[in-house]
Amino acid sequence: MTTIDIDARFDPRELRSALGRFATGIAVVMARDEDGPIGVTVNSFSSVSLDPPLVLFCMARSLHSLKRLEKAKAYSVNILLGHQQEISNRFARPGEDKFSGTHWEIGPSGAPRLVPAHAVFECVPYAHYDGGDHVIFVGRVVHLHAEGNGDPLLYYRGSYRLLATPMEEG
Numbered sequence: 001m002t003t004i005d006i007d008a009r010f011d012p013r014e015l016r017s018a019l020g021r022f023a024t025g026i027a028v029v030m031a032r033d034e035d036g037p038i039g040v041t042v043n044s045f046s047s048v049s050l051d052p053p054l055v056l057f058c059m060a061r062s063l064h065s066l067k068r069l070e071k072a073k074a075y076s077v078n079i080l081l082g083h084q085q086e087i088s089n090r091f092a093r094p095g096e097d098k099f100s101g102t103h104w105e106i107g108p109s110g111a112p113r114l115v116p117a118h119a120v121f122e123c124v125p126y127a128h129y130d131g132g133d134h135v136i137f138v139g140r141v142v143h144l145h146a147e148g149n150g151d152p153l154l155y156y157r158g159s160y161r162l163l164a165t166p167m168e169e170g
């Protein structure tokens with residue numbers, strides 16, 4: 001019988017560095033409760049399903065906001081524009097008052113949303129799954145805002161990037 005060797009032959013730094021070769025956009029997940037708004041920068045956002053409309057992101061178990069996010073009745077996933085690096089940095093600082101000086105409003109789902117944003121997915125919770133040292137949040141999209149032609153903020157190998165010139169077709 002073949003046995004599969006699952007002992008890792010790399011350390012967490014190597015894993016993080018290899019994963020950083022996958023270029024992503026950046027989003028800020030926002031929710032609120034009776035103690036006020038919460039927000040977390042993520043690049044673990046992904047589409048899941050069109051019917052029903054599902055998206056996902058992963059949240060570290062160490063986050064101050066985790067318990068509050070798990071209880072949220074609605075949350076928004078705000079895809080950042082190219083000039084919003086400062087917002088990405090602010091919502092990545094643990095525990096701070098991230099919302100002062102940020103322009104946001106309450107969306108139709110009841111969750112806070114960023115204004116402006118490249119796109120906003122307002123969601124209600126669909127499922128939470130164990131993801132090792134993270135929790136996988138799957139949200140059902142209930143409202144969409146995706147207007148304008150601005151460029152997104154990108155993240156690659158630990159640095160922010162902007163879109164390069166589109167490749168010629170063919």
Ligand SMILES: Cc1cc2nc3c(=O)[nH]c(=O)nc-3n(C[C@H](O)[C@H](O)[C@H](O)COP(=O)(O)O)c2cc1C
Binds near residue numbers: 039045060065089092
């Ligand atoms: C570009 C970038 C992407 C990030 N992506 C994630 C992510 O997908 N999941 C996560 O848990 N933390 C991610 N973080 C770290 C969190 O934003 C940070 O730990 C969080 O804001 C702390 O929130 P807290 O106040 O709830 O502890 C990312 C940070 C940056 C700068």
